[in-house]
Amino acid sequence: MHSLAIPEGPNAGTPVILAPFQRQFIEGALAADTANAILSIGRGNGKSAITAGLALGGLIGIWDRQPRREIIAAARTRDQGRIIWDFVAGFAASLPLEIQNQLIYRRAPRLEIEFTGDGGGHVLRVIAADGKSALGGAPTMAILDERGHWALDRGDELEHALLSGLGKRSGRAFLISTSASDDTHPFSRWIDQPPPGSYVQEHRPAPGLPADDSDSLLVANPGALHGIGGSLEWLEAQAARAIARGGSALTTFRLYNRNERISGDSLNMLLTPDEWLSCEVAQLPPRSGGVVIGIDLGGSASMTAAAFYWPETGRLECLGTFPSMPSLLDRGQADGVAGRYVEMHERGELTVLGDKTVPVAPWLAEVMRNVEGENVMAITMDRYKQAELSEALDRAGIRAPVVWRGQGYRDGGEDCERFRRAAFDGQVKAQPSLLLRSAFADAVCKTDDANNLKLTKARSTGRIDAVAASVLAVAQGARIAAQSNKKARMAWF
Template structure:
């Protein structure tokens, strides 16, 4: 029943306003008491998170069930530096508690010692399946420790909410989101090393933008893989250490798969008891007997810069068995392969002696740009300078590789050898004759189709090269040119059957392998060897 007196109505409204004001003050006081004061020092912040992680119990389904989920030393050392910069990255081999580190760190902001009102974070995984795995892990930790958090399954794949503080952790999938407009205090990217640079660059740009309003942080935890985005992150950490920090745990590129020191370098969790050394030992034996699994082992367990989703022409271990300190003699007929340069790219010339297995390689670049600048542009560091020091790379031409001068030097070096034929890609049928016209030698040219079609020769050459590698009928020097090309020498199967070298990566530097595959492929053509007579003559000679 409404009040009849205006004075009574005013008094009632005043009392109601005072009551609500008192309730708001009490709620604010209670909220202030429930949110701990977070120290400004990142070291102290990580110390609080680690102490809190000791109180968490490992959920069921894990070998350490019931034991404290303490952050390992290497995770704490990384987080201490990560909390001082806007962007950071922990690049580490698989099964070193990456998902657990992410879960504990994010839960510390949701309900732990770092909690704050209306905090907002996100975890971005490579796929919906991986996102659900992380969400499931977080849910298991919440249930095992009876944390007052709520899992919401919409929008899919889900969110974790703290209804008391208003904090939200969103779980996002990289294959479903191309950019995010929400504002975040923290973004964590899981397994960025397996992302596609062209496909996911927009995603990372969107995440950077979503952090701008709250001055948030972006943290990457991943294996290295072969993603340009991760290589760019590592490069930024070197060039701008005040804004980017990256810690990489990886094994040396040329290490043996049985090297225990390499295992420890890529897996700090072995020392902490997180990852089993016995697993590494058993897995290395399995991989030694199954060469096709070596790429996966090097990517996942040694954290090397390789793409585990692609099939390479030759594994590192297979190639290391071919390396010798001194090459065998130049005996018997030989076969050459050439990969002409495109404008300012590398030209390569390979020579193979089937009788002894000797395989030589030479490469050439123009003078401009210099090798240091070119290496930075091609993202291969000082590899080109190393090739020049080893003598396998020469400079010829100003801004365009002088192919005629380069081939003349290579032919001159073969003086006295029995060169049967020079193999070249038939797509350069218009270019190579013009180049050879300026060379004082006339080799017998054999045009090779480097594709995988029924009329191409690329599949034969690739198979011949693989047979020669597996039977160790090739002997090479341990040169940087081989090792650089080996990383990017990927095989494709366009029609599901016939292999060919993948040339889609413009800066891949597979030129040495392309020339070598042609040379070894020619050497394997026995009918051609019987049919052809030596065709290497000095112009004007007898």
């Protein structure tokens, strides 16, 4: 790689100097026991240069001396694949003249580069994400460029076709991309649950940080310290612009430049991560006035959550509970969040109760102990489980006004709008909570033709129970606060 010259940009013509993170990936990817190498990093950090260098080295026999080598560079579209082809051609221009004379470039019908030296028959081929185009091949190297943003159906077909072909010749796969939008995407699973023989290098900051946080920007963009891509000042300026514009501009910046797992489409999110962060405060307001309790009852797999909201001060607290079987660590692995549940438990935001299900009556008693001595103005719950919750309230001996709400477009739409309005007006204040941050990252709203909202999950294994309970509590608190304090007067005539 250091023998090549940079083909384009302000440093064109100067020798390639690998940054430490680039050298680390190449050494890990080309280790003897590595079959799959995965790199996740922010946009503009030299992914194309690494990809092109690996492809060119494989073509002319630097990494592999098998006869009739075949290198596949797969991208979402042909135009995106052309970027790899152009980089390989640019790097090849700095090779010794005798090697350059053995390269044949083809632009139609496919983007190909053939190397006639070393026995001949070696080819680098660019293909789009169509699984059928790779069937029957036997590549020695496959580069899956921007794997985190391929269409799910055709992308999976192409990945399976390439990996099955690599097995015929002990080839290597390189999966290089910015983060996928959620934990369930196949690229995310490559990182979270790598199979044996995989090397994983992920540059992703901790979730829930401000978009302009300098340290986390450098985590996602390590090239900024080495003159690769945008500088830290440029990234901070882009972050300020995205924060000012909000909406899709901000979530896109988080997805591509901060390398976070977040949907690029923010239109249907209940609250964006930054909107929720504006509700977090270092010092909670007091428990003043009455409290409204929102309950979201889960099953054996889902979480059970309670939210406590004081309308007078805007204070919001939330508590989640899982049954003890399986363990929190095993649940985190199954849900694609690694050790996040264990961390929530250590922070006191998540508790464990029961064996395979959370016993409702003892759990409700525990919920009431959290607000012992407070004036409970209302307990609001989903009417879908009205019978079960009513029986549990009786067994627990709880006496308080109960409000039953639906989770469809009628009640749910009103509750979501009231919650949003309260959050935007500064009437929701909570301490920094990993439980709520994680839940809001997964909470989206479906919209019907009349623009009514319904709360749902962004991914199948997402746990939004804490958000559902908070929406119920805050919306009911807003209704109580809006009621007139005047006493009714009666007159007889």
